[in-house]
Amino acid sequence: MKKLSWFVCFSLFAVSCLNEADCYQLNNNAVVIYFKILGGKADLFELYTIQSADAGGPFLVDTAVSYVALPINPKTEETVFTIIGAYADYELPVTYNRQVQFVSEDCGERYVFSNLNVLENNFDSVLLVSTTPAPVPVPSSAKNIEIYRCPRTNLAGITFKEKVLLSDVTVNFPAIIYQPTDSVTTINLPLNPNDTTTTFTFSFGNATKTLKVSYLKEPETLFQECGEQSLISKLYVNVTDLTLVNILNDSIEDLPIKNFEITP
Amino acid sequence: MRSLHNILLLILISFTASAQKEADTAEKKADTVKQKKDFIPTGIRLGTDAFALVKSTYDESFKGWELNADVDFYRYYLAVDYGYWGRTYISEDTDYSNDGTYVRIGADVNFLKKDPDKNMFFVGMRYAASRFSEEMVINQIDEYWGPISTTINNDNVNARWFEVTTGVRVKIWKMIWLGYTARLKFALSTDNTTDMLPSDVPGYGRAETDSYWGFNYQIFVRLPVRKPPSTLLKK
Numbered sequence: 001m002k003k004l005s006w007f008v009c010f011s012l013f014a015v016s017c018l019n020e021a022d023c024y025q026l027n028n029n030a031v032v033i034y035f036k037i038l039g040g041k042a043d044l045f046e047l048y049t050i051q052s053a054d055a056g057g058p059f060l061v062d063t064a065v066s067y068v069a070l071p072i073n074p075k076t077e078e079t080v081f082t083i084i085g086a087y088a089d090y091e092l093p094v095t096y097n098r099q100v101q102f103v104s105e106d107c108g109e110r111y112v113f114s115n116l117n118v119l120e121n122n123f124d125s126v127l128l129v130s131t132t133p134a135p136v137p138v139p140s141s142a143k144n145i146e147i148y149r150c151p152r153t154n155l156a157g158i159t160f161k162e163k164v165l166l167s168d169v170t171v172n173f174p175a176i177i178y179q180p181t182d183s184v185t186t187i188n189l190p191l192n193p194n195d196t197t198t199t200f201t202f203s204f205g206n207a208t209k210t211l212k213v214s215y216l217k218e219p220e221t222l223f224q225e226c227g228e229q230s231l232i233s234k235l236y237v238n239v240t241d242l243t244l245v246n247i248l249n250d251s252i253e254d255l256p257i258k259n260f261e262i263t264p
Numbered sequence: 265m266r267s268l269h270n271i272l273l274l275i276l277i278s279f280t281a282s283a284q285k286e287a288d289t290a291e292k293k294a295d296t297v298k299q300k301k302d303f304i305p306t307g308i309r310l311g312t313d314a315f316a317l318v319k320s321t322y323d324e325s326f327k328g329w330e331l332n333a334d335v336d337f338y339r340y341y342l343a344v345d346y347g348y349w350g351r352t353y354i355s356e357d358t359d360y361s362n363d364g365t366y367v368r369i370g371a372d373v374n375f376l377k378k379d380p381d382k383n384m385f386f387v388g389m390r391y392a393a394s395r396f397s398e399e400m401v402i403n404q405i406d407e408y409w410g411p412i413s414t415t416i417n418n419d420n421v422n423a424r425w426f427e428v429t430t431g432v433r434v435k436i437w438k439m440i441w442l443g444y445t446a447r448l449k450f451a452l453s454t455d456n457t458t459d460m461l462p463s464d465v466p467g468y469g470r471a472e473t474d475s476y477w478g479f480n481y482q483i484f485v486r487l488p489v490r491k492p493p494s495t496l497l498k499k
Contacts, residue, residue: 055410057408071407071409074406075409098459099460099461100400100402100459100461101462101463101471102398104353105353109360109400
């Protein structure tokens with residue numbers, strides 16, 4: 001009887017020590033990309049979509065982000081992300097090693113990705129920080145890639161006194177304008193880096209109004225990758241038919257700050 | 265942290281077993297004061313893991329068996345295990361199966377060296393190796409990337425690991441012995457595989473765990489090859 005009790009006792013030990021598979025954060029299939037400005041400052045990347053030709057739909061639409069976590073394709077060992085940005089379009093091809101492992105009946109399988117690499121792309125500068133993609137949900141400390149862009153030295157920040165329905169906005173030189181929605185309280189507009197004046201034309205429904213601003217420009221090479229850029233300062237209002245324009249700040253920064261406050 | 269917990273648990277089991285066995289044999293020890301060191305084997309013990317056999321009958325996902333043998337050299341035992349296990353998991357979108365054999369070889373030290381029945385409370389070490397194959401069939405729809413349908417195999421993968429063991433062997437009746445072995449398995453290494461990481465290693469368990477507990481409940485038949493040393497001195 002005493003001997004039998006031994007086996008009962010150790011049966012309990014055995015049951016208590018069984019390992020159950022944990023289904024949490026099984027796959028490390030997220031590439032975490034941080035957007036930065038050369039010099040190290042965090043960027044707010046304004047984009048229309050991020051997608052991959054092999055995926056069913058876009059991963060992100062119409063937003064501004066300082067970082068994104070993008071899923072990589074478990075069917076292949078290369079994923080090409082197409083990023084339609086506010087000011088340019090980019091392709092970011094990444095390669096990786098992919099292995100699959102069965103976990104349990106409840107959890108199914110998990111994908112283990114490693115050896116992440118960034119192939120040739122059209123960003124200003126790309127730094128591979130970690131070659132191991134992040135698990136999902138993505139931990140706050142995860143970072144795989146830092147994408148750097150040249151500073152934008154000609155974006156003026158304009159804020160409206162109240163939210164306005166802005167049907168159109170143009171400038172008097174060839175430039176890309178990012179206008180995320182029709183109703184806005186702020187918008188960033190480019191100043192002509194090759195001139196000392198720029199004219200903005202705002203369409204508020206049926207009314208069209210203009211704002212001509214003047215400034216000083218000074219050529220300077222901030223980063224070799226970016227070449228010579230015009231640094232703009234001493235902004236002031238030249239001509240306008242808007243009700244009121246206040247100058248909040250007369251110099252340009254990146255990320256844009258509020259330079260003008262407009263009452264339409 | 266988990267490994268530390270496992271080691272502490274193993275030590276706890278060992279000391280609990282030691283204390284109990286000492287009590288069991290106290291009466292016999294009173295009659296026995298000395299045994300000459302005799303390194304010539306007195307018998308071979310052949311056994312099987314009852315737990316594996318029982319599990320194979322009620323668990324449809326598991327098929328396995330294990331044979332055990334040990335030979336005594338005074339208080340030291342050469343122990344060899346050979347086993348087979350195969351698992352089959354079928355779910356809605358992922359099927360997995362594996363099978364393979366494993367072998368363990370090592371030594372145990374019996375701390376009940378004065379027990380006339382050669383009952384054992386032992387601690388030992390094992391080197392273990394396994395050779396197995398596995399297959400996974402995936403049929404699922406990924407949230408972003410659409411249908412995934414693939415079959416992946418690992419064929420003839422070699423794995424190896426070490427074990428710290430402890431347990432008891434108790435003579436129940438004539439040649440019949442019962443015992444259990446608790447084993448802490450660790451330092452698993454497997455061949456490099458390309459597309460599929462090993463999931464379940466026969467004889468070890470889940471491959472992604474750094475250490476793993478194992479328990480065997482064993483039934484033995486001890487075949488004597490000669491009489492035990494007749495040098496037991498009565499008080």
